[in-house]
Every structure is written in C-alpha cells, then in structure tokens.
Amino acid sequence: MGKYEDLAKKIVDNVGGSDNINSLTHCITRLRFKLKDENKAKDEVLKNTDGVVTVMKSGGQYQVVIGNHVPDVYADVQSVAGISGESEDAAKSDGNIFNRLIDILSGCFQPFLGALAAAGMIKGLNALLVFLGTLGWFNYTVTSGNYLMLNAIGDAIFMFMPVVLGFTAAKKFGLNPMVGIVVGAAMCYPTVQGTALQAAFTEAAGANAAAPYSLFGLPAYERFFGIPWVGANYTSSVVPVIFIIAFAAQIQKLAKKIIPTVVQNFVVPFLVLLIALPIGFLVIGPVISILTDLLSAGFQALMAFSPALYGVVLGFFWQVLVIFGLHWSIVPLAIMQVTMNGSSMILTGTFGASFAQTAVVLAMYFKLKDKNLKALCPPAIISGLFGVTEPAIYGITLPKKTPFVFSMIAGAVSGLFLMINQVTAFTSGGLGIFGIFNYISPDGNARGMWISLIAIGIAGVVGFGLTMAFWKDKTVVADQELPENAAKIRKEVVTSPLEGQLMPLDTASDQAFAQGILGRGVVIHPTKGEVVAPFDGTVMTMFPTKHAIGLVSDHGMELLIHIGMDTVQLNGNFFENHVKQGDKVKRGDKLVSFDIQEIRNAGYSVETPVIVTNSADYLDIVESDKKEINDNDELLTAVL
Known part of the structure; x- marks a missing residue:
C-alpha cells in the first residue's frame, strides 16, 4: 500500500464501495470509474475531499480528478478496492452511442499515453538535432547511425500501433490480452499489407495489369477461399484494430460457452484467431478504413474551406472538449494521420490552448488574495507548461468562470x-512545451517550431493580458497591511454575530455544514433578527440574496455567516443588508437585518452556521460552552 492509502479509502467509500465499481482506469490527471450505479456516489463529499480536485461525469465514466500524481493514487485505489483495473464489463457503458464511443476510444488510448508522449518527444528531439546539424553545429544527418537509432526508438510505437492497441483494446473489451497482441501483430505482418499484395501481383502480372478482383468497389489482388481480399495497409493504423478486437471479444465470449473448460486455454484462442482475423482482413478492416478515410477527408475539407475558421473554433473549444473528455473524438484521427501519412494538421489549432490556460493562471496568481487558492497556482502553472491543464481548469479558472472564458479566447487567437x-x-505525443518539436520536419525544417513558439507567445500574452486588464477577484478583499504586532498574535477571538441558542456544528440540518466540509464553527438559532460584525475586518462577500455574508478579519481569519437553510430561494425577501462588499467594518457594526417570523412562515429554518472557512490555517478552533449567547459575547477562539 502506498502513501495515498487514506485518500484511496475515502474515494472508494464515496463512489459507493468496491462492489459498485465495474472497472477503473486512469489518464494523466483523472481516475476514470465505470460504476454500476452512479447514484450511490457522493459527488459533493468527493469534491470537498483533500486530494481531490473535482468530479466529472462524461462518456459513461465517473471521473475523479486528482492531478499529476494520479498513478500513485490509482495503485492505492486498486489495492483498497481489491480490483485489477481489468474487467470484462469494461466496455459496457450506459448512455448513448456517442458516449459509448468516447468511452471506448479513451479507454484504449489512455493506458499508453505516457509511452506515446515519450516516443513523440524522442522523435521531436531527433528532428531538432537534424535541424541543428543543418546549421553546422555538428554532423548529424538522417543517414547517420545516431539518427537511425533514435528514429527506431521513437518510431516503434507508431509503426506497431496495432500491436499496442491490440493489447489495450483487448483489456477494454475483455478479450485475452495476449490474443489481442497476436491480432495486432498479424495486422502488421509484412506480406498481408495492401502494398505488398499489390507489389507481388504487379511483379507477376506486369505493371499495367488491373486488379483481378474487387470488394466494396476497391481493388483486390488475392482471394481467401474464393472471397476477394482488399489488402489495406494496417501497419501504423489506429482504428481498424479496435473494431476487430471488439469482434474478437464477442467470438471469445461465445466460444467460452460452448468449449469445455478443460481445453479452453488453447482452443478458445485458436477459434478466436481463426474466425476474427480473416473476417477482420476481409470485411471489418476495409470498411473501417473507408469510414476513417471519409472522416479525415471531412476534417481536411473544413480546413481547406477556411483554415482560419477551423483554427478559431478548435482553439476556442478545445479546453471545453478536454473537460468532458470529448477530445478523444479527435485525437485518434490525428494519431492515425501522423502514423499513416507522416504528418497532420488536425490538432494544430489546439496547440496554444494549454499555454493560454497557463497564462491566465499566472495572471490570477498576481491578483488573488485568497492564499489557499493562490498556493494552487504555481503547481498548476508548472503542470500546464507540460501540457496538463486539468489542475488549472478544475481548481482555479473554471470556478471563477471569467478567467476560463479568457483562456478560450486566447486559445482561439x-x-x-x-x-x-x-x-x-x-x-x-509531445505535450506542452515539448510539443514544439512535433512541428520540426524529419529533414530538419524548423519553420513550424518557430511559428509554434510565436503561437505560445500569442496565447500567453492574450490570456495574461485579458485577465490582468479585465478580471477582478470579487470574492476576496484587496491587499491589507497587517498591524505591527501581527506576528506576535497567537490567537484570534470571534464574538457572536447573533443573539440566540448556541448549538454544536454537527447539529446543522445541512450535512455540508454538519460534517465540517466547509470548515469548523457553530450553529446559532437566532432570537433576534440582526447580524453584527464579530471582529474588525472587511466584507469579503455579500451575496445578492443577502442570506449569507463572508468576512475576513484584519488578521486573516475568513468567516462565513449563513442565515437560515435554503433561504437563498427567498431571493432576498425578508433580508436587508447594511453594508456592501468591500466595506471595512468594526466589531459590533450592524451587517444584516432579517425577519425571523416571516422566514419561518415561508417554510424555512433560520438556524445559522458560523464557519471559519480557513480552519486549516489554525491549530485549533475552540467553541464557547454557553447555551444562550448574546451578540459580542465570545463565540470562537482560533489558536495560531
């Protein structure tokens, strides 16, 4: 068990327990659960769990966003839940066809993203060295042994993509993974490639001889037991192997039902390979190849119609697609084009999006006054520079809304x-700053790299500039000068903002308060409809509905006073505010008046939690032991 055992236990408990987990995978920042019943998962508890950034539901998956250390958390979750991450139910997904397709694609590609990124970086490094060689820095050419070695290392995963996908798709669909590898390897076998079949026929029949057969209107150069065989080129292909594996998984399931257990170990793989691969070569492969070619042609047509429009739309919406996992509908097409054609422009318009997001977070760092949120910015910036933006999106920009829109605009530009x-x-494969090497051609032409660097600058300047110029953090106060004796303060006393009956926080009817998720404090059942300032400080937030007020003291304590339960639905009726956001207040100043009886007549409770929302900054929060409390009586003592 690793160091995230406690976090893993909380995650497993709050997704409904191990019995509620069908399967589990992870990507760069997220745990991706397939749950039997998502209603059993406690979304809000998970969102407020230390170590969890947020929770998302998309593509038939229950996604728990963790951050860059997700592989370690994943390992501990597997151990706690007693699961291997592999399941024959893994390919089952609730929802529409589109959601299921996204789930399948993401499940097949995510397991080897790290290796794919590493290989892409090696190929980019090799291209960079060729470029530097053309400048005369040293002798490095595409015919040198150094180039050949690095090219083989970086190119292997792309050339034998069907083998890699054969393994991951087999795990996704519940097929024997070793059989999946054999399927992928067979698709890479040299003599069954379309070019090899055509070359053999041409050598025998002559260069001008027409193909003797056809299938789906395509030329076929061989027959398999009388059936015309279209020899497509599957080496480096992406999509056909996934569909063939899906078909093979169904053959395996049927074979296991009819083959005696004692001989299943070798007879089932025998039947799977004997049935699935010929049908894959004869029917599935050609059909899927045609469809993927049409889809790629559609993207190319849109780009040809208006490259500018294509870049604006994709750059603007890319981070939104990432949030919902819908980018997996595009990524495989780009990988396919690169592996088959040696180049692609499908994802070019998205390259600046991660840097736009990162630049926005950098600007927010200079403007945020909430030190807890500010502390999240540096790691999110570092992560964003390497192409992983989920911590920035979920933890910082998306909750603030406007900065996220600024990042979309910068991505579009x-x-x-x-x-x-x-x-x-x-x-x-190269992500973030390493992605610039993706744009160096194999012969060392670095034009694309220089333009991509300029694009990074554009995304950064636009995102940073918009945020600095137009965004204000309205939920926090402006900078304050602390008193000279601030360093000597060892405790801070909060007087009661209300008169009434004092109760422990765990008696609150709202579980978010009762469980201390929002911080430590107390509940007051008021007998007088008046809230006064419990310390000298500033009004941090005055909700438009006037039912809640956030304060920060001159010494940094953040306090939430939430008048009543669900009283937000009153839309400010029966409340009157006497201060506004940003006002300085002194202890005892009147903040809000409210009509207790009218609120109760409307069907709402007036129980009022008083919460120290930055409780983690203190060693302890000591509550008053009084049963009845008056305003200005000591209510809480925070120990530093």
Whole structure:
C-alpha cells in the first residue's frame, strides 16, 4: 500500500464501495470509474475531499480528478478496492452511442499515453538535432547511425500501433490480452499489407495489369477461399484494430460457452484467431478504413474551406472538449494521420490552448488574495507548461468562470495564427512545451517550431493580458497591511454575530455544514433578527440574496455567516443588508437585518452556521460552552 492509502479509502467509500465499481482506469490527471450505479456516489463529499480536485461525469465514466500524481493514487485505489483495473464489463457503458464511443476510444488510448508522449518527444528531439546539424553545429544527418537509432526508438510505437492497441483494446473489451497482441501483430505482418499484395501481383502480372478482383468497389489482388481480399495497409493504423478486437471479444465470449473448460486455454484462442482475423482482413478492416478515410477527408475539407475558421473554433473549444473528455473524438484521427501519412494538421489549432490556460493562471496568481487558492497556482502553472491543464481548469479558472472564458479566447487567437500559417505536425505525443518539436520536419525544417513558439507567445500574452486588464477577484478583499504586532498574535477571538441558542456544528440540518466540509464553527438559532460584525475586518462577500455574508478579519481569519437553510430561494425577501462588499467594518457594526417570523412562515429554518472557512490555517478552533449567547459575547477562539 502506498502513501495515498487514506485518500484511496475515502474515494472508494464515496463512489459507493468496491462492489459498485465495474472497472477503473486512469489518464494523466483523472481516475476514470465505470460504476454500476452512479447514484450511490457522493459527488459533493468527493469534491470537498483533500486530494481531490473535482468530479466529472462524461462518456459513461465517473471521473475523479486528482492531478499529476494520479498513478500513485490509482495503485492505492486498486489495492483498497481489491480490483485489477481489468474487467470484462469494461466496455459496457450506459448512455448513448456517442458516449459509448468516447468511452471506448479513451479507454484504449489512455493506458499508453505516457509511452506515446515519450516516443513523440524522442522523435521531436531527433528532428531538432537534424535541424541543428543543418546549421553546422555538428554532423548529424538522417543517414547517420545516431539518427537511425533514435528514429527506431521513437518510431516503434507508431509503426506497431496495432500491436499496442491490440493489447489495450483487448483489456477494454475483455478479450485475452495476449490474443489481442497476436491480432495486432498479424495486422502488421509484412506480406498481408495492401502494398505488398499489390507489389507481388504487379511483379507477376506486369505493371499495367488491373486488379483481378474487387470488394466494396476497391481493388483486390488475392482471394481467401474464393472471397476477394482488399489488402489495406494496417501497419501504423489506429482504428481498424479496435473494431476487430471488439469482434474478437464477442467470438471469445461465445466460444467460452460452448468449449469445455478443460481445453479452453488453447482452443478458445485458436477459434478466436481463426474466425476474427480473416473476417477482420476481409470485411471489418476495409470498411473501417473507408469510414476513417471519409472522416479525415471531412476534417481536411473544413480546413481547406477556411483554415482560419477551423483554427478559431478548435482553439476556442478545445479546453471545453478536454473537460468532458470529448477530445478523444479527435485525437485518434490525428494519431492515425501522423502514423499513416507522416504528418497532420488536425490538432494544430489546439496547440496554444494549454499555454493560454497557463497564462491566465499566472495572471490570477498576481491578483488573488485568497492564499489557499493562490498556493494552487504555481503547481498548476508548472503542470500546464507540460501540457496538463486539468489542475488549472478544475481548481482555479473554471470556478471563477471569467478567467476560463479568457483562456478560450486566447486559445482561439493562437489557433487562428497557427492555421493561417499552415503549421503541420510530423509526430504526436509531445505535450506542452515539448510539443514544439512535433512541428520540426524529419529533414530538419524548423519553420513550424518557430511559428509554434510565436503561437505560445500569442496565447500567453492574450490570456495574461485579458485577465490582468479585465478580471477582478470579487470574492476576496484587496491587499491589507497587517498591524505591527501581527506576528506576535497567537490567537484570534470571534464574538457572536447573533443573539440566540448556541448549538454544536454537527447539529446543522445541512450535512455540508454538519460534517465540517466547509470548515469548523457553530450553529446559532437566532432570537433576534440582526447580524453584527464579530471582529474588525472587511466584507469579503455579500451575496445578492443577502442570506449569507463572508468576512475576513484584519488578521486573516475568513468567516462565513449563513442565515437560515435554503433561504437563498427567498431571493432576498425578508433580508436587508447594511453594508456592501468591500466595506471595512468594526466589531459590533450592524451587517444584516432579517425577519425571523416571516422566514419561518415561508417554510424555512433560520438556524445559522458560523464557519471559519480557513480552519486549516489554525491549530485549533475552540467553541464557547454557553447555551444562550448574546451578540459580542465570545463565540470562537482560533489558536495560531
């Protein structure tokens, strides 16, 4: 068991327990659960769990966003839940066809994203060295042994993509993974490739001889037991192997039902390979190849119609697609084009989006006054520079809304610039700053790299500039000068903002308060409809509905006073505020008046939690032991 055992236990408990888990995978930042019943999962508890950024539901998956250390958390969750991460139910998904397709694609590609990124970076490094060689820095050419070695290392995963996908897709669909590897390897076998079949026929029949057979209107150069055989090129292909594996999984399931257990170990794989691969080569492969070619042609047609429009739309919406996992509908097409054609522009317009997001967070760092949120910015910036933006999105920009929109605008501007300059990727996998090497051609032409660097600058300047110029953090106060004796303060006393009956926090009817998720404090059942300032400080937040007020003291304590339960639905009726956001207040100043009887007549409770929302900054929060309390009586003592 690793160091995230406690977090893993909380996650498993709050997704409904191990019995509620069908399968589990992870990507760069997220645990991706397939749950039997998502209603058993406690979304809000998970969102407020230390170590969890947020929770998302998309593509038939229950996604728990963790951050860059997700592999370690994943391992501990597997151990706690007693699961291997592999399940024959893994490919089952609730929801529509589109959700199921996204789930399948993400489940097949996520397990090897790290290796794919590493290979892409090696290919990019190799191209960079060729470029530097053309400048005369040293002798490095595409015919040198150094180049050949690095090219083999970086290119292997792309050339034998069907083998890798054969393994991951087999795990996704519940097929024997070793059989999946054999399926992928067979698709890479040299003599069954379309070019090899055509070359053999041409050698025998002559260069001008027409193909003797046809299937689906395509030329076929061989027959398999009388059936015309279209020899497509599957080496480096992406999508056909996934569909063949899906078909093979169904053959395996049927074979297990009819083959005696004692011989299943070898007879079932025998039947699977004997049935699935010929049908894959004869029918599934050609059909899927045609469809994927049409889809790629559609993207190419849109780009040809208006590269600028394509770049703007994709750059603007890319981070939104990432949030919902819908980027997996596009990524495989880009990988396919790179592996088959050696280049692709499908994802070019998205390159600046992660840097736009990162620049926005950098600007927010300079403007945030909430030290807890501010502390999240540096790691999110570092993560964003390496192409992983989920911590920035979920933890910082999306909750604030406007900065997230600024990042979308900056992504659109950079996408426009990249597409009008026709920047082309010659490899895939490099993320973030390493992605610039994707745009160096194999012969060392670095034009695309220089343009991508300019695009990074554009995304950064636009995102940073918009945030600095137009965003204000309205939920926090402006900078304050602490008193000279601030360093000597060892405790802070909060007087009661209300008169009434004092109760422990765990008696609150709202479980978010009762469980201390929002912080430590007490509940007051008021007998007088008046809230006064419990310390000298500033009004941090005055909700438009006037039912809640956030304060920060001159010494940094953050306090939430929430008048009543569900009283937000009153839309401010029966409440009157006497201060506004940003006002300085002194202890005892009147903040809000409210009509207790009218609120009760409307069907709402007036129980009022008083919460120290930054409780973690204190060693202890000591509550008063009084049963009845008056305003200005000591209510809480925070120990520093």
